[in-house]
Amino acid sequence: MADAETVAAALTRARAVLVAADTPSPALDARLLLQAVLQVDHAGIVGQPERRLSHAEGELLAQYLARRLAHEPVSKILGVRDFFGRSFDVTADVLDPRADTETLIDLALRQNLPQPPRVLDLGSGSGALICTLLSEWPEASGVAVDLSEAALAVTARNAKALGVATRLQLVHGKWFTGVAGVFDLIISNPPYIPTAEIDGLEPDVREHDPHLALDGGEDGLSCYRAIAAGVAVHLAVAGRIIVEIGAGQAADVKAIFVAAGFAHSAEQADLGGHVRALAFAKSST
Incomplete structure (x- = not known):
């Protein structure tokens, strides 16, 4: 028995x-x-x-x-996911933070930013990115933006659990709506799956990650266009914007940001050898 x-x-x-x-x-x-x-x-x-x-x-x-x-992921069953050496609450309302996304943290920590930096996370989801960076930079402050109130609630819980809540402001909105001021670092892991490809994703992802966090529009690039169009007024002169991208999207995303007046400054590959995170600075020309 x-x-x-x-x-x-x-x-x-x-x-x-x-x-x-x-x-x-x-x-x-x-x-x-x-x-x-x-x-x-x-x-x-x-x-x-x-x-x-x-x-x-x-x-x-x-x-x-x-x-x-x-096909429910173990992290969603247990309600917790380890990310960059820390444990994060995860629910059905947020994207399951994956090891590939740690490349964005690695790239951010390599940047020569003013200290302590002010950080903006666009589409914070579980808060894995912003809470990790605030933990790594004990004097930094940040703002987390998400269109989902339920996702922001998860960010808030994780921020409290990690002891960074007093340095983090939560904003309910889309991209830069409700955001004020300039930031030394702007980060985002936006939706980048082309709409037509979502039905073909593994069921662990398709059935258990919110589609709001997956669907990047017809070509998977619509969120990058929106971010590139609005980021200039919120990025400090010596600041950096770092975005996660899907496999094979590097050239297209670089072109979007360059056309918006930014210069590609650095990148980071994931364990599979795919460029997974891109960094941009304001162009000097």
Whole structure:
């Protein structure tokens, strides 16, 4: 019976279930779900293989596995995602922050910005970007903008949990609506999936990330055009704007910002070798 199953047996069974369903990273997912059920870390799993699950624990593991088999990401099941060494609350209202997006943080931290910088995050979602940068720069202040009130609520929770809430202003609006002042760094991970390609995305993304955070218009570039058109008045003279892009979009996004009067200043590739983040400065010409 499930309530008499050992930790080792439960882990083996969970992994087999996910392998049979051809889910990505079944071993990792099985371990993370079981750790959450038992409320232990990896060492807790390894160190007590013969411990038997209670009935309630067995039931909860079954529920988690059913949700994963329905393509719900582990982060959404557990409500938490690790990003740049910190834990963030995530919900169905926000994009699941992924490792590729950490390239934007890497690129931002390489910039020679006035200290402490003032940072603007356009489309903050979970707040992973702005809260990470405010954590990395303890004297910095920032503004987070999102069209979704529910997403802003997640940003607020994460900011409070990470101790940066007093340095962060939340603005409900689209892009620069309601934003005042100039910033040393403006960041954004905007929607960049062409509308026609959304139905072909992996179900983990298509069914569990908000389409508002995915749909980049007919060619996937509409948000970059909107940002480039409004950013100049909010970017400090020596400031930088850094955006995440989709694979293969680098040339098009560079062209959009150059046409708007900016100079491409730096870029960062993800672990797959694709240029994932682009930095721009105000053009000196």
